[in-house]
Amino acid sequence: xxxxxxxxxxxVPEIGPSQLDLLEKLxxxxxxxxxxxxxxxxxxxxxxSIADDLKIDALGNVLAAxxxxxxxxxxxxxxxxxxxxxxxxxxxxxxxxxxFERVGGIDERQLPGKPVLVGRDHxxxxxxxxxxxxxxxxxxxNKIELSSLRIDLGPDIGSKVKPGDRATFATRFxxxxxxxxxxxxxxxxxxxxxxxxxxxxxxNIDLLAAFTVQEEVGLRGAGVAAYAFxxxxxIAVDSTPAYDLPHWDTDDQNVQYxxxxxxxxxxxxxxxxxxxxxxxxxxxxxxxxxxGIPYQRRQPGGGGTDAGAIHKxxxxxPSISVSVPSRYTHTAAGIxxxxxxxxxxxxxxxxxxxxxxxxxxxxxxx
Amino acid sequence: MTDLLPLLKKMLSAPxxxxxxxPIREIIREAWEPLTDELHVSRIGSLHGLQKGQGAExxxxxxxxxHMDAIGMMVTGIESGLMHITQIGGIDHRILPGQPVxxxxxxxxxxxxxxxxxxxxxxxxxxxxxxxxYLLVDVGLRxxxxxxxxxxxxxxxxxxxxxxxxxxxxAGHTLDNRVSVAAAxxxxxxxxxxxxxxxxxAVASVQEEVTLGGALTSPFEIRPDIAIIVDVCFAKGPGANxxxxxxxxxxxxxxxxxxIHPALYKAFETIAKEQEIPYTNDLMPRMSGxxxxxxxxVAEGIPCAVLGIPLRYMHTPVETVSLKDIRRTGRLMAExxxxxxxxxxxxxxxxx
Numbered sequence: 001x002x003x004x005x006x007x008x009x010x011x012v013p014e015i016g017p018s019q020l021d022l023l024e025k026l027x028x029x030x031x032x033x034x035x036x037x038x039x040x041x042x043x044x045x046x047x048x049s050i051a052d053d054l055k056i057d058a059l060g061n062v063l064a065a066x067x068x069x070x071x072x073x074x075x076x077x078x079x080x081x082x083x084x085x086x087x088x089x090x091x092x093x094x095x096x097x098x099x100f101e102r103v104g105g106i107d108e109r110q111l112p113g114k115p116v117l118v119g120r121d122h123x124x125x126x127x128x129x130x131x132x133x134x135x136x137x138x139x140x141x142n143k144i145e146l147s148s149l150r151i152d153l154g155p156d157i158g159s160k161v162k163p164g165d166r167a168t169f170a171t172r173f174x175x176x177x178x179x180x181x182x183x184x185x186x187x188x189x190x191x192x193x194x195x196x197x198x199x200x201x202x203x204n205i206d207l208l209a210a211f212t213v214q215e216e217v218g219l220r221g222a223g224v225a226a227y228a229f230x231x232x233x234x235i236a237v238d239s240t241p242a243y244d245l246p247h248w249d250t251d252d253q254n255v256q257y258x259x260x261x262x263x264x265x266x267x268x269x270x271x272x273x274x275x276x277x278x279x280x281x282x283x284x285x286x287x288x289x290x291x292g293i294p295y296q297r298r299q300p301g302g303g304g305t306d307a308g309a310i311h312k313x314x315x316x317x318p319s320i321s322v323s324v325p326s327r328y329t330h331t332a333a334g335i336x337x338x339x340x341x342x343x344x345x346x347x348x349x350x351x352x353x354x355x356x357x358x359x360x361x362x363x364x365x366x
Numbered sequence: 367m368t369d370l371l372p373l374l375k376k377m378l379s380a381p382x383x384x385x386x387x388x389p390i391r392e393i394i395r396e397a398w399e400p401l402t403d404e405l406h407v408s409r410i411g412s413l414h415g416l417q418k419g420q421g422a423e424x425x426x427x428x429x430x431x432x433h434m435d436a437i438g439m440m441v442t443g444i445e446s447g448l449m450h451i452t453q454i455g456g457i458d459h460r461i462l463p464g465q466p467v468x469x470x471x472x473x474x475x476x477x478x479x480x481x482x483x484x485x486x487x488x489x490x491x492x493x494x495x496x497x498x499x500y501l502l503v504d505v506g507l508r509x510x511x512x513x514x515x516x517x518x519x520x521x522x523x524x525x526x527x528x529x530x531x532x533x534x535x536x537a538g539h540t541l542d543n544r545v546s547v548a549a550a551x552x553x554x555x556x557x558x559x560x561x562x563x564x565x566x567x568a569v570a571s572v573q574e575e576v577t578l579g580g581a582l583t584s585p586f587e588i589r590p591d592i593a594i595i596v597d598v599c600f601a602k603g604p605g606a607n608x609x610x611x612x613x614x615x616x617x618x619x620x621x622x623x624x625x626i627h628p629a630l631y632k633a634f635e636t637i638a639k640e641q642e643i644p645y646t647n648d649l650m651p652r653m654s655g656x657x658x659x660x661x662x663x664v665a666e667g668i669p670c671a672v673l674g675i676p677l678r679y680m681h682t683p684v685e686t687v688s689l690k691d692i693r694r695t696g697r698l699m700a701e702x703x704x705x706x707x708x709x710x711x712x713x714x715x716x717x718x
Contacts, residue, residue, distance in 0.1 A: 097604060109481060109495060113461035113682040115529050115537065124529040126537045126686060128679030130605035132458040133655065143495050144460055150604040152678065152686060155615050156533025170529070171466075176476055176506030245482045246446045248500050256485050262508070327504065332464040333478045335506050 008050075013200040013349055015342040022046065023192045023341075024173040027182035030117060032086030032103050032166040033217045036060055037120070039082040039191065043211045046195050051209075061225045062211040068203040072357045077208040077231035077317070078197060078348075079222050079306040080190035080238065081215030084183070085330050087167040089118065089151065096157060097150035098125075100167065104216035110331045112144045115170035116151055118161050124170060125153040125161075169332035178337055179261075185334040186239040187215070189324040193237050193345050202353040212306055219273065222306035226313035232360055233280060233318045236307040237348065239336070240266050240298055240323035257299065259325035261337050264294030265344035268321040271301065273308025277318035278366065279359060284322060287351040293343055298323065318360060322348060368555055370548065370689050373397065374528075374536065377544040381470070381523035383438035384454050384576045387411050390434050394547055394570045401554040402568070408587060412580040413570040417554055421563030426711055428703055429567045429590035429668070430553065431581060431657045432546040433574030433597065436539070437681055439479075439503075439522035441469065447509030448502040451479070451522055455575030459498040461682045466525040469505055471516040476525060477505035526683040533615065534690055539683035543574070545675050545692050546596035552696025557703055564591075564706045574657055581657035585664040591711055592630060592669045594699060595621075595658040598687070599648050599674025609649060612676045615688030617644030618695050621672025625654040625662050629714045630671040637702050643694050648674045669714050673698065 013019075022042075031039035043062050048054065051064035062082070067073070085104030092098055098118075102108075112129035127149050132140075153161055171183040182188070194209050201207040208229040212221035215238075226234060244260040247253065259266040267284045268276045288295040311319035324344045326336035376397075382390030391413050398405060402415035413434070419425045437455030444450070449469065463481035468474050480503070481496050491500065503522060505512065528538035550568050557566060567588045571580030574597075585593060599619040602611040612619050620638070622631055638645045650672070653659050658670040675695055678686040 095602070107481075109460065109493075110464045113679070113684050114464060115526065115684055124531060124537075126529065126531070126679070126684035128603055128684055128686065129458065129461050129682050130603075131600055131680035131682075132456050133680065134600065134606055134610065135458060140458060140460060141494065143493070148605055152531070152537075152603070154531030154533045154535035154686075155688065156535075158532075160532070169464075172527075174476065177511065178508065179506030181476075181478065181506055241483075243483045243486070245448060245480075245486055245502065247486050248482070248488055250445070254486060256483075328464070328478070328480055331480075333466065335478070335504055 008199045010202050011200050013196040013345050023188060026188035026191055027173045027184050030168045031082050031084055033083040033214045035166045036082045036213045047198055050199055059221050059224055060213045061221045063225060063228060064209045066198055066201045066207045068205050073206050074355050074357055075208060075231045076205045076355060077210060077229050077234040078194055079210040079212050079236045080194040081187045081212045081306055082191055083213055083216050085216050089163050089165045091163055096155060097152055100151050105330055108146045109143050111149055114332050116167045117170045118167040119165040123153060123161055125151045128152055171333045179335050181333050181335050183332060185326045185336050186329045189239045189341055190237040196345055197348055200349060205352055205355050215306055219306055219309040223309035223313055226310040226317055230314060231317060234310045236305040236321040238305045238321055238323045239326045241329040242325040242327045259296055259298050261325055263296040264340060265347050266296055266298040266323045266325050268298050269300050271303045273304030274311055276320040280318060280320035284351050287354055288347055291350045293347045295347055370692060374548045377548055378528050378538050378540055382434055382436050383521050383523055384435040384573045386521055387435050387572045394434060397551050401558050408584055410579055410583055411572045412584045415568040417557060417566040419562050419564045421708055425565045427565045427567055427590040429585055429588055429593040430550045431569050431571055431593055431595045431661055432550045433543045433657055434547055434570035435572050435575055437575050441518055441520045444516060447512040448504055451503055456681055460495045462501055465683055467522050468525045469503060469516055470521040475505040477503045480504050524683045535686055535688050537684045537686040541677055541685040541687050542598045542680055545687050549596055549692050549695040553699040556700035560704055562704050563708055566703060571657055578660040581660035585661050585668055590668060592714060593661045595656050595661060595670055595672045597656040598677035601676035601678045603678040612646045612648060614676055614678060615690055617646055618691060618698060619648030619674030619676060620645045621648045621650050621654055621674060623650030623654060625658040625670060626672050627669035627714060630669050634671050634702060638698055641701050643698050
């Protein structure tokens with residue numbers, strides 16, 4: 001067994017300038033589902049020196065293990081997906097404009113008038129829209145269909161861009177007061193959190209970190225990662241929408257907010273893909289209560305995380321998800337609070353430190 | 367010779383929403399200061415620059431009219447730390463969700479226009495476009511901070527950084543009409559180095575996007591003998607491929623229609639041919655949609671020419687222009703003005 005005696009192991013991780021820099025780098029990178037190369041490189045660079053075992057599997061997942069010390073260590077898998085929603089160029093038209101398709105769930109209404117970056121070289125382009133002067137009032141009552149939109153890379157793009165290239169919104173990471181605004185906060189917040197947890201892994205567990213691929217197109221990476229790790233339990237670390245905006249009719253209350261900013265990490269009880277393991281719900285909420293770390297229970301309902309694939313792997317893996325709430329998920333620019341991110345990291349670290357074999361011992365009592 | 371790209375980027379770096387042109391006016395003033403003999407601001411905020419001609423006094427006057435104001439938005443209400451907005455100038459609400467903006471509150475606050483989730487909107491919104499009155503601006507601050515910093519009536523400007531595309535194309539907001547201000551600047555620069563008989567009055571006009579207020583008032587004060595109106599015109603692009611749309615990056619639009627004096631049109635056409643400057647006729651069967659609508663009918667009437675710089679995606683934050691067309695416009699104007707003699711005015715007549 002290897003024992004790594006480095007400065008950070010076991011210590012409580014904090015969000016400081018270097019963590020913010022890392023998140024910025026991760027958010028500004030392009031990693032559309034199926035082409036996660038850029039984020040994978042950043043992850044590898046960050047964790048290469050601290051992982052006891054590190055590999056890239058057949059799908060492109062990064063699997064990193066860090067062993068604890070002592071007897072009866074619980075094998076805890078943490079999964080954070082590296083991929084993001086985006087676009088694929090599908091056709092070059094005669095007018096040198098490019099037709100594109102969406103990858104992952106993107107509302108068409110978020111597309112017109114946006115700058116994008118295409119390919120590994122981040123070539124800038126724009127998704128334009130017809131001038132308002134040339135539209136009719138009737139036309140403006142209908143959304144601008146994806147089929148009519150093009151990516152424009154300028155008149156001299158030649159063969160630098162071709163069908164198959166991926167593209168993302170061109171949004172640059174920015175701190176706005178207590179918030180972060182960026183593209184792909186879903187799920188670079190999770191990736192950055194998992195990197196920090198790996199760097200500060202508590203000794204009582206074997207931490208099995210999966211930086212997964214293809215979450216946005218059907219949770220495809222997480223299942224094989226769970227199979228490979230064969231963990232005792234798993235936590236998906238993700239970002240979930242905060243729909244905490246006012247109702248248009250001010251007399252009506254917003255009862256479907258999912259999560260709220262400033263209320264701390266969102267602990268999942270149930271979503272469309274997973275019913276969280278009740279022992280893990282208790283672990284996380286009791287940790288929050290005990291440590292005085294704010295948290296919220298995510299409103300049960302739709303959505304899904306890597307836990308949806310992980311809990312059905314092998315003979316079944318007790319699983320749960322914890323997310324950093326963020327507004328405007330799957331658009332050009334999400335907004336999350338720095339405090340919510342820090343509290344997510346603290347809650348997860350504290351909860352992992354409290355994991356003992358007793359947690360999952362014996363028959364599950366529902 | 368000024369490098370166009372940095373000049374243009376500078377012209378895009380300041381807001382100047384209609385009625386609030388102060389910030390951009392100062393940038394233009396700085397650019398025009400070394401190129402003009404006189405510079406002053408009109409009573410409603412337009413910038414007037416005079417570059418004197420070398421002809422004998424009293425000299426004839428040519429006006430270059432370029433509007434400097436920009437479309438944008440204004441805060442109409444604040445709720446839970448989020449702002450409701452309305453438009454200044456014509457904005458298609460369908461391009462707003464996800465746009466970066468700056469809320470000009472007690473301090474400048476970067477934010478985003480956001481589309482609330484469907485369940486928070488009236489049922490009729492469905493999955494169709496969300497009307498502007500239901501869109502919100504989020505500046506990432508908590509409600510108490512927003513209440514301190516933002517008030518109803520504060521301006522909201524687009525904040526998309528300009529993007530350089532291939533083939534000397536630039537994308538960004540407010541290229542309408544800062545590209546024309548840049549073209550006028552190139553023209554003044556060129557004329558500074560050569561003899562011209564006429565006085566040149568360059569005007570960066572206000573409020574084109576709302577009332578044509580600047581274009582109606584500056585010519586009244588200046589009383590030019592002829593006027594050149596420079597604005598953007600519609601380039602071909604996705605969803606824009608009919609007779610109104612000019613090829614992108616392949617030359618200037620030469621306006622043709624009731625707002626334009628036919629003899630001036632012909633004079634520009636002749637110069638363009640002589641100088642081998644590519645152009646396309648920009649057909650304007652009714653109103654031109656430019657400052658010329660106003661300038662033409664100021665006082666006893668002023669003969670106008672309209673030059674158009676082809677622009678894609680007009681009135682979006684990713685308006686796209688070819689730098690080549692801006693340079694061509696500056697050059698065509700300079701060549702035209704240098705060709706003016708005291709006798710030219712007599713040729714701007716109706717003897718067709």
